[in-house]
Amino acid sequence: METFDVAVIGAGIAGITAARDLSKKGFSVVLLEARDRVGGRTYLEKGLGDVIELGGAYVHWTQPHVWNELYRHGISLLPPLTARKAYWLADGTVHSGTEEEYYEVVGPAMKQLFADARERFPLPFMINAVDNSDIERESIEDRINSLGLSAYHRDVLDGALAGVVHKHRDHGIAQLLHCVATYFGDYNAFFETAGTWAIEGGTKRLIDAILSESTARIRLSTPVSAIEDRGSKVSITTRAGQKILVRSAIVAVPLNTLGDIKITPSLPHAVRNMIEQKNPVMASKIWVRVRGEIEGFAAFAPIGKHPINAARTERYHDGDTLIMCICSDAAAIRADNREAVQAALQRFVPTIEVVDTASYSWAEDEFSKGGWMMHRPGHLTGGAAQIRQGHGRIHFAGSDIAGLEAGAIEGAMGSAVAAARDVAAALANPDTSLSIARPHM
Numbered sequence: 001m002e003t004f005d006v007a008v009i010g011a012g013i014a015g016i017t018a019a020r021d022l023s024k025k026g027f028s029v030v031l032l033e034a035r036d037r038v039g040g041r042t043y044l045e046k047g048l049g050d051v052i053e054l055g056g057a058y059v060h061w062t063q064p065h066v067w068n069e070l071y072r073h074g075i076s077l078l079p080p081l082t083a084r085k086a087y088w089l090a091d092g093t094v095h096s097g098t099e100e101e102y103y104e105v106v107g108p109a110m111k112q113l114f115a116d117a118r119e120r121f122p123l124p125f126m127i128n129a130v131d132n133s134d135i136e137r138e139s140i141e142d143r144i145n146s147l148g149l150s151a152y153h154r155d156v157l158d159g160a161l162a163g164v165v166h167k168h169r170d171h172g173i174a175q176l177l178h179c180v181a182t183y184f185g186d187y188n189a190f191f192e193t194a195g196t197w198a199i200e201g202g203t204k205r206l207i208d209a210i211l212s213e214s215t216a217r218i219r220l221s222t223p224v225s226a227i228e229d230r231g232s233k234v235s236i237t238t239r240a241g242q243k244i245l246v247r248s249a250i251v252a253v254p255l256n257t258l259g260d261i262k263i264t265p266s267l268p269h270a271v272r273n274m275i276e277q278k279n280p281v282m283a284s285k286i287w288v289r290v291r292g293e294i295e296g297f298a299a300f301a302p303i304g305k306h307p308i309n310a311a312r313t314e315r316y317h318d319g320d321t322l323i324m325c326i327c328s329d330a331a332a333i334r335a336d337n338r339e340a341v342q343a344a345l346q347r348f349v350p351t352i353e354v355v356d357t358a359s360y361s362w363a364e365d366e367f368s369k370g371g372w373m374m375h376r377p378g379h380l381t382g383g384a385a386q387i388r389q390g391h392g393r394i395h396f397a398g399s400d401i402a403g404l405e406a407g408a409i410e411g412a413m414g415s416a417v418a419a420a421r422d423v424a425a426a427l428a429n430p431d432t433s434l435s436i437a438r439p440h441m
């Protein structure tokens, strides 16, 4: 049987970061990845005659872990095209104006929605600093219903949130409040960090830079089926039946695939509950190439009232324009149905002519089974906070369970740095308790 100090399961941003950190410290590390590629829910691929980010793409210099990596490796950021015009579907009509005019319309409802964000999460890095059990029972829908908005303003608000949410009744309000609290109580600031600046050279360049500093052994096409903490060792079983013995493991797979791995001893109740209820986000990102260099725009539509909920001109390429679209519900439109995509975009800009489309089905992929994380009520401060404390010799990382920046590349990286630090500390002192000597974050 093969042995290593540490097995890291899942080679997304979290897994490769944890494997790199531990291998740099001198531990022998095996990185077990189910797919035949690394990167997980980040995926830079050829498409539309260019290269496009099919998964996570946007990061920011205010994100400490991401920026540290980019800065050290001399990688810059690129903004999208300036959006000269905004379109928003509200009360059955498409309205338009400058971006400033759009923000004036949506601003007051946003302020109302997030009025208590900083009070609820005064120390965003310590998610349970105050008792939020009451809002952890509240869905986004409950919160919006309580604002007393007109039908028009409700649609405007729904549309503004649609790029990050799947269905308002499925998500807790807590994660959105926490995201906004992290960025000084300002939704626009949060949104700029989450969805504006792309990595020069793409996520693959960042991943290659991290891997260039790693000596971890990478095993692709190796899904893990079971992990057992046997007291002094952890046994890893792959789907192919291979067994690997390690001193500690870091599990860095999406929440929606965690239930496919048998973990022994069984996880605490709140964690199992979160795994069973899953991440509800079944959204899709569709890239569209349209004829000609059109004027930059951004468009917003409420969930359930239009198949494309957010669209933005991203860049010009070879005389055409590439548009990035988010569909809150991937099932609402097929990316390869160019006529449907064209009709959906023409609702905002009637002259648009679609040349080509590209997308990736994260909801149907058995190793993601969904998109980015947006927790159901109760899990942000419950199961996710609990699983970050580790489970004996089995530790967890990944954007889906991150404390800061859950659902983002930054969250994946930050949680991996913490898990690698905990594992390194435990392995350096094998005779002491494995409990983690740090504040619960």
Ligand SMILES: Cc1cc2nc3c(=O)[nH]c(=O)nc-3n(C[C@H](O)[C@H](O)[C@H](O)COP(=O)(O)OP(=O)(O)OC[C@H]3O[C@@H](n4cnc5c(N)ncnc54)[C@H](O)[C@@H]3O)c2cc1C
Binding pocket: 009, 010, 011, 012, 013, 014, 015, 032, 033, 034, 035, 038, 039, 040, 041, 042, 054, 055, 056, 057, 058, 059, 194, 195, 222, 223, 224, 225, 252, 253, 254, 257, 260, 261, 284, 285, 362, 367, 368, 370, 371, 372, 373, 397, 398, 399, 400, 407, 408, 409, 410, 412
């Ligand atoms: C369409 C889309 C757009 C997004 N946009 C942004 C954005 O602009 N900015 C941003 O910050 N974030 C964005 N995100 C979110 C971001 O991409 C993810 O949160 C982040 O990449 C997740 O990293 P991770 O390492 O935690 O998980 P993953 O990247 O999901 O990595 C987990 C790995 O585990 C592997 N795995 C699963 N099961 C097993 C198993 N049984 N055995 C072994 N391996 C297994 C998977 O194949 C995968 O490689 C987006 C996500 C999507 C889907």
